[in-house]
Amino acid sequence: MSMKILRGRVLTFLEEPQGREDHASYRYIDDGAVVIRDGKIVMVGEWNERAVSHQEAGEIIDHRPHLIMAGFIDPHIHFPQMQVIGAYAGALLEWLNTYTFVEEQRFGDKAHATRIASRFFDELIRHGTTTAAAYCSVHPQSVDAFFSEAEKRKMLMVGGKVMMDRNAPPGLCDTPQSGYDDTKAGIAKWHGKGRAHYAITPRFAITSTHEQMAMAEALAREFPDLHIQTHVSENLAEIAFANELFPNYGDYVGIYEKYHLLGPRTLLGHAIHLSHRETEVLADTRSVAVFCPTSNLFIGSGLFDYERQHKHGVRIATATDVGGGSSYSMLRTMDEGYKVMQLRGQRLTPFRSFYHLTLGNARAMSLDDRIGTLEAGKEADIVILNSGATPQMKLRMETVDSLEQELFLLQTCGDDRAIVETYVMGEPMKSALAA
Numbered sequence: 387m388s389m390k391i392l393r394g395r396v397l398t399f400l401e402e403p404q405g406r407e408d409h410a411s412y413r414y415i416d417d418g419a420v421v422i423r424d425g426k427i428v429m430v431g432e433w434n435e436r437a438v439s440h441q442e443a444g445e446i447i448d449h450r451p452h453l454i455m456a457g458f459i460d461p462h463i464h465f466p467q468m469q470v471i472g473a474y475a476g477a478l479l480e481w482l483n484t485y486t487f488v489e490e491q492r493f494g495d496k497a498h499a500t501r502i503a504s505r506f507f508d509e510l511i512r513h514g515t516t517t518a519a520a521y522c523s524v525h526p527q528s529v530d531a532f533f534s535e536a537e538k539r540k541m542l543m544v545g546g547k548v549m550m551d552r553n554a555p556p557g558l559c560d561t562p563q564s565g566y567d568d569t570k571a572g573i574a575k576w577h578g579k580g581r582a583h584y585a586i587t588p589r590f591a592i593t594s595t596h597e598q599m600a601m602a603e604a605l606a607r608e609f610p611d612l613h614i615q616t617h618v619s620e621n622l623a624e625i626a627f628a629n630e631l632f633p634n635y636g637d638y639v640g641i642y643e644k645y646h647l648l649g650p651r652t653l654l655g656h657a658i659h660l661s662h663r664e665t666e667v668l669a670d671t672r673s674v675a676v677f678c679p680t681s682n683l684f685i686g687s688g689l690f691d692y693e694r695q696h697k698h699g700v701r702i703a704t705a706t707d708v709g710g711g712s713s714y715s716m717l718r719t720m721d722e723g724y725k726v727m728q729l730r731g732q733r734l735t736p737f738r739s740f741y742h743l744t745l746g747n748a749r750a751m752s753l754d755d756r757i758g759t760l761e762a763g764k765e766a767d768i769v770i771l772n773s774g775a776t777p778q779m780k781l782r783m784e785t786v787d788s789l790e791q792e793l794f795l796l797q798t799c800g801d802d803r804a805i806v807e808t809y810v811m812g813e814p815m816k817s818a819l820a821a
């Protein structure tokens with residue numbers, strides 16, 4: 387039996403914050419304890435009241451004055467795009483064709499996929515991200531590299547090979563049949579093994595034929611509990627091309643709707659330029675719109691309309707979308723998200739931001755029974771945050787006098803330097819990385 391107690395300032399969410407004064411939406415303990423046994427949280431409470439009786443049973447790690455929160459969750463990221471971050475391109479289709487589709491072909495090489503997978507998980511851990519939903523390349527060996535590395539580190543990961551059979555280089559295309567077979571083999575090999583969740587991953591409508599979309603539909607019918615991840619309505623030229631390829635489907639969301647790919651486990655990257663009808667369909671099907679601010683700004687795709695989607699009852703997640711996204715940091719992501727909303731005349735409160743990084747994204751991924759909060763019974767994926775991580779942050783902290791202000795400083799100025807430690811199933815992972 388392994389037991390440890392983390393001491394520090396504990397912050398965890400109970401509900402989605404409804405406004406700046408919604409203090410009932412979170413629990414904050416100024417001198418708190420998180421007791422972990424065999425990878426799970428067994429107790430969260432005041433240091434004095436609860437933890438002391440357990441002290442002799444385990445190691446005590448004193449993280450004061452830092453914040454202890456649930457590990458960050460990134461619901462949309464591309465594992466084979468580590469080496470295209472910051473590629474200089476005008477817009478989405480040029481970016482994909484010039485850099486991304488070239489780079490992803492390298493993942494047919496198992497040694498390359500294995501090397502990058504190791505680096506990928508290092509980056510997630512360095513940035514405090516303990517769970518992600520990732521796109522692998524078209525090659526099954528990229529899926530093996532991804533899940534093997536996740537398994538080594540005991541990380542809860544969602545991922546799948548992209549299904550893509552047109553409008554891409556031959557080295558990056560499967561066929562409807564091989565895409566189906568490889569996905570099914572990937573599910574058999576990985577889904578439910580340790581903490582692995584396989585996601586059915588038709589890349590987007592542009593790179594799948596009707597036949598392949600029908601195969602994705604068949605997989606979704608055969609495996610109704612699996613996540614489905616794809617992209618929708620990211621860029622105007624992309625939308626026009628998708629509608630041209632599927633002329634009788636009404637609109638972009640209508641394509642996925644007709645193939646029965648929408649539902650509560652469907653993660654739709656971007657979802658920026660949606661019609662009223664499309665928004666209603668996402669809300670009705672409980673599909674998730676994934677806001678990817680650093681990517682949407684970097685590729686110039688558009689300003690996600692958070693308030694409109696939220697008002698319509700669309701479930702919203704927030705994600706990096708590396709390598710269209712320019713940072714692995716979920717703090718940087720929320721900072722850019724905040725600015726996108728500012729440009730739309732909308733406000734994102736600091737508490738709502740940190741809700742998204744943790745419980746909000748766990749709910750969007752239907753994983754909130756296991757991760758996203760600090761409470762007894764949850765898996766012990768935890769991040770330790772230092773709000774004075776840089777000289778500038780430390781100086782600014784001198785004038786911060788509320789938790790709300792502190793969170794906003796972390797979001798506005800924080801990055802991997804603010805992540806003191808990342809625990810996965812109760813084990814310290816960041817400090818264990820090779821320097």
Ligand code: GUN
Nearest residue numbers: 464589590617681707710
């Ligand atoms: N649409 C289809 N594939 C991709 C991708 O890899 N990145 C982004 N940002 N959009 C996509």
Ligand code: ZN
Nearest residue numbers: 464617655707
């Ligand atoms: Zn993406």
